[in-house]
Amino acid sequence: MPIKFKITKTDSKSRARCGIIYTPHGEIHTPAFINVGTQAAIKALQIEELKKLGVEAVLCNTYHLMLRPGAEIIKKAGGLHRFMNWQGPIFTDSGGFQVFSLGFGMERGLKKIMPEIVEGKNPSTPSCSAQGIRKKLAKIDDEGVTFRSHIDGSLRRLTPKISIQIQEKLGADIIFAFDECPPPFASREYSKEAMQRTHKWAKECLKFHRKFSPSKVEGQALFGIVQGGEYEDLRKESAKIIGAMPFDGFGVGGSFGAACSKKPLQKTLNWVISELPEAKPRHFLGIGGIDDIFYSIKAGIDAFDCVSPTRLARQGILYLLPKSGGSIKNKFRLHISKSEFKKDFGSIDENCGCEVCKTYSRAYLNHLFASDEILAYILATKHNIYFIQKLFREIREAIDEEKFDKLEKRWLI
Amino acid sequence: MPIKFKITKTDSKSRARCGIIYTPHGEIHTPAFINVGTQAAIKALQIEELKKLGVEAVLCNTYHLMLRPGAEIIKKAGGLHRFMNWQGPIFTDSGGFQVFSLGFGMERGLKKIMPEIVEGKNPSTPSCSAQGIRKKLAKIDDEGVTFRSHIDGSLRRLTPKISIQIQEKLGADIIFAFDECPPPFASREYSKEAMQRTHKWAKECLKFHRKFSPSKVEGQALFGIVQGGEYEDLRKESAKIIGAMPFDGFGVGGSFGAACSKKPLQKTLNWVISELPEAKPRHFLGIGGIDDIFYSIKAGIDAFDCVSPTRLARQGILYLLPKSGGSIKNKFRLHISKSEFKKDFGSIDENCGCEVCKTYSRAYLNHLFASDEILAYILATKHNIYFIQKLFREIREAIDEEKFDKLEKRWLI
Numbered sequence: 001m002p003i004k005f006k007i008t009k010t011d012s013k014s015r016a017r018c019g020i021i022y023t024p025h026g027e028i029h030t031p032a033f034i035n036v037g038t039q040a041a042i043k044a045l046q047i048e049e050l051k052k053l054g055v056e057a058v059l060c061n062t063y064h065l066m067l068r069p070g071a072e073i074i075k076k077a078g079g080l081h082r083f084m085n086w087q088g089p090i091f092t093d094s095g096g097f098q099v100f101s102l103g104f105g106m107e108r109g110l111k112k113i114m115p116e117i118v119e120g121k122n123p124s125t126p127s128c129s130a131q132g133i134r135k136k137l138a139k140i141d142d143e144g145v146t147f148r149s150h151i152d153g154s155l156r157r158l159t160p161k162i163s164i165q166i167q168e169k170l171g172a173d174i175i176f177a178f179d180e181c182p183p184p185f186a187s188r189e190y191s192k193e194a195m196q197r198t199h200k201w202a203k204e205c206l207k208f209h210r211k212f213s214p215s216k217v218e219g220q221a222l223f224g225i226v227q228g229g230e231y232e233d234l235r236k237e238s239a240k241i242i243g244a245m246p247f248d249g250f251g252v253g254g255s256f257g258a259a260c261s262k263k264p265l266q267k268t269l270n271w272v273i274s275e276l277p278e279a280k281p282r283h284f285l286g287i288g289g290i291d292d293i294f295y296s297i298k299a300g301i302d303a304f305d306c307v308s309p310t311r312l313a314r315q316g317i318l319y320l321l322p323k324s325g326g327s328i329k330n331k332f333r334l335h336i337s338k339s340e341f342k343k344d345f346g347s348i349d350e351n352c353g354c355e356v357c358k359t360y361s362r363a364y365l366n367h368l369f370a371s372d373e374i375l376a377y378i379l380a381t382k383h384n385i386y387f388i389q390k391l392f393r394e395i396r397e398a399i400d401e402e403k404f405d406k407l408e409k410r411w412l413i
Numbered sequence: 414m415p416i417k418f419k420i421t422k423t424d425s426k427s428r429a430r431c432g433i434i435y436t437p438h439g440e441i442h443t444p445a446f447i448n449v450g451t452q453a454a455i456k457a458l459q460i461e462e463l464k465k466l467g468v469e470a471v472l473c474n475t476y477h478l479m480l481r482p483g484a485e486i487i488k489k490a491g492g493l494h495r496f497m498n499w500q501g502p503i504f505t506d507s508g509g510f511q512v513f514s515l516g517f518g519m520e521r522g523l524k525k526i527m528p529e530i531v532e533g534k535n536p537s538t539p540s541c542s543a544q545g546i547r548k549k550l551a552k553i554d555d556e557g558v559t560f561r562s563h564i565d566g567s568l569r570r571l572t573p574k575i576s577i578q579i580q581e582k583l584g585a586d587i588i589f590a591f592d593e594c595p596p597p598f599a600s601r602e603y604s605k606e607a608m609q610r611t612h613k614w615a616k617e618c619l620k621f622h623r624k625f626s627p628s629k630v631e632g633q634a635l636f637g638i639v640q641g642g643e644y645e646d647l648r649k650e651s652a653k654i655i656g657a658m659p660f661d662g663f664g665v666g667g668s669f670g671a672a673c674s675k676k677p678l679q680k681t682l683n684w685v686i687s688e689l690p691e692a693k694p695r696h697f698l699g700i701g702g703i704d705d706i707f708y709s710i711k712a713g714i715d716a717f718d719c720v721s722p723t724r725l726a727r728q729g730i731l732y733l734l735p736k737s738g739g740s741i742k743n744k745f746r747l748h749i750s751k752s753e754f755k756k757d758f759g760s761i762d763e764n765c766g767c768e769v770c771k772t773y774s775r776a777y778l779n780h781l782f783a784s785d786e787i788l789a790y791i792l793a794t795k796h797n798i799y800f801i802q803k804l805f806r807e808i809r810e811a812i813d814e815e816k817f818d819k820l821e822k823r824w825l826i
Binding site for chain 1: 455457458481490496772777781787788790
């Protein structure tokens with residue numbers, strides 16, 4: 001087995017649990033937050049700083065790396081670990097999510113599902129102008145997806161086999177099966193079709209993965225992905241079918257977050273997780289809201305990846321502890337660019353123990369953002385990563401000590 | 414005295430010398446390269462990394478800081494050292510250079526001197542479009558300069574008194590007198606006028622500096638600036654007059670670099686330095702070319718400040734040692750974004766001992782620049798600062814061991 005998963009503690013009041021994923025490049029203590037390094041780099045941060053901030057694993061994006069610099073170059077460089085100099089565990093996703101986000105499944109009848117987006121009438125939805133969609137076309141068939149590179153417009157193709165081949169070259173410790181992620185608000189019919197294709201592709205991924213990685217000990221772990229949209233029967237069916245396949249772990253896919261309210265996220269997880277094997281790790285793809293993290297862990301999720309701590313940082317949005325005024329209402333966020341911080345010589349979060357909070361004032365960070373200094377992004381990123389990793393350490397401790405419900409209350413009052 | 418300067422070695426074959434400037438925030442070993450942190454931040458670098466890279470002192474720009482965040486805020490934050498968390502020596506310039514660069518001295522008859530620039534006929538000159546100049550107007554009178562902020566267009570004023578007051582609030586260890594820097598190609602008449610104003614303002618700066626910093630022990634060192642354009646008699650006159658004033662050190666000002674060929678730079682320094690007192694430090698403002706550094710040190714310069722190592726880094730231009738192919742011809746520069754480095758798995762400079770060269774490949778840096786990752790700027794900046802600081806260490810050692818001429822030959826063959 002390329003990875004081992006040991007559950008070290010199960011919460012008596014919820015499905016929350018603590019564990020350790022043993023990978024060829026070290027341990028990941030779960031529940032874990034995996035920071036995202038899309039293009040083989042954590043934005044605004046030197047890789048050697050991650051460990052100091054408590055990060056154990058990173059996730060890179062297959063879609064971006066296959067286009068630039070290309071999987072072959074990373075393989076020749078000695079794989080992702082060597083290329084980006086991160087010696088800890090690495091995940092790669094399958095490329096599916098980005099390809100489907102680009103194309104929004106238009107060719108598969110998306111226009112019927114969400115005409116207002118295709119016609120550009122809902123500008124609040126990402127990448128939804130009519131022109132944008134036409135340009136960003138991806139064409140899905142039962143074997144895979146043909147799409148245009150966002151970098152040079154060249155025609156590219158991803159299939160289960162190609163995705164596994166690319167991820168094999170990238171050399172991550174944990175890779176994901178190629179799935180079809182249906183768009184938000186997808187109809188039952190569309191969601192079912194996408195789910196069925198996902199199941200077919202899952203089998204193909206397993207087949208090709210075995211072929212490419214015959215030595216399972218040194219090889220990569222492969223996680224299957226559960227789909228099924230917002231439909232209970234589909235989600236349960238998908239979890240049952242994918243959960244029965246010999247994957248090393250499971251991802252829960254789908255478009256949550258911006259498009260959906262919180263309730264479906266919790267409901268969906270409850271449907272899915274009751275059908276997944278207990279003994280294998282469960283990863284929630286692309287989720288990073290503080291409240292979502294609590295709900296998901298309670299439902300039995302072991303790992304998350306999300307760009308939010310680093311992306312928010314670059315927007316001048318800094319996490320704030322409950323003790324310092326953070327709450328569900330303000331999403332635990334402080335907007336440091338606001339003029340009220342121009343003369344605020346206190347630290348960003350007086351209860352945070354990170355280097356940035358111990359060293360710099362709100363006034364200095366406000367100045368750096370106003371001046372568009374790269375240092376603004378560096379310092380904000382350090383704070384946000386420290387914050388999210390510290391939260392996960394506290395969550396693990398709380399589960400261990402049967403205090404997870406109390407911790408949740410303290411955060412989500 | 415706020416600073417002390419000890420000359421520890423003088424080259425027997427040139428005016429080159431080694432020394433130590435003792436400041437309230439530590440020592441600066443000369444010849445020294447002072448890295449520039451324009452807006453109270455070294456671009457793309459955390460301040461605590463500077464020491465590891467060999468940096469002893471930084472220079473911040475009064476013009477930028479007076480406009481944003483404002484001298485009052487920095488004073489309230491406890492001064493620049495505390496605001497930006499740099500506990501080593503800090504220089505600030507007077508704001509003059511930026512103000513005159515903005516205005517290009519138009520109101521003082523620049524149109525007669527360089528009509529092609531005012532009319533926008535020479536687009537290769539920075540900020541030279543007719544519209545640009547009209548917008549970027551600065552109006553000079555015998556008491557100071559009125560100009561518009563490049564940030565919000567508000568009308569602002571700098572005089573010797575105001576510049577000293579602002580620099581006093583910023584709290585650097587070494588500050589500069591407010592001078593008028595004539596534009597490149599300035600006529601004799603214009604250069605003389607600017608020089609005379611500079612001398613008048615130098616006296617005023619000294620007067621106000623004494624008033625504001627009565628306790629000289631804890632106070633700031635004030636450097637006077639020699640002007641005089643490209644005219645031998647003016648340069649000598651300026652050096653004699655400024656050199657006789659009770660400044661703690663001297664800066665050589667003027668527009669060299671892009672506008673002038675190398676010869677005038679060397680000639681100018683020879684005229685100037687023979688007139689300046691031996692016992693005080695001499696700073697060459699804004700110079701950073703590798704060849705210029707050698708010529709200037711040979712002529713007797715003790716310190717430099719320049720944005721070039723950090724600015725070039727952000728453009729993907731990395732310094733290269735002579736052993737690794739760097740030369741006057743290629744300006745010791747490697748353009749890492751070139752496609753030839755896409756598959757180059759060697760280090761940036763195999764003979765460089767910096768962390769970046771020891772850790773990352775040219776292919777990775779090429780990828781980071783192609784992907785516009787902030788990490789590209791961080792790593793490139795670290796390499797370039799390490800390179801320039803190591804060169805200065807070698808220069809100091811060479812002078813100490815009477816081998817400066819040999820070192821120069823090895824670099825400038």
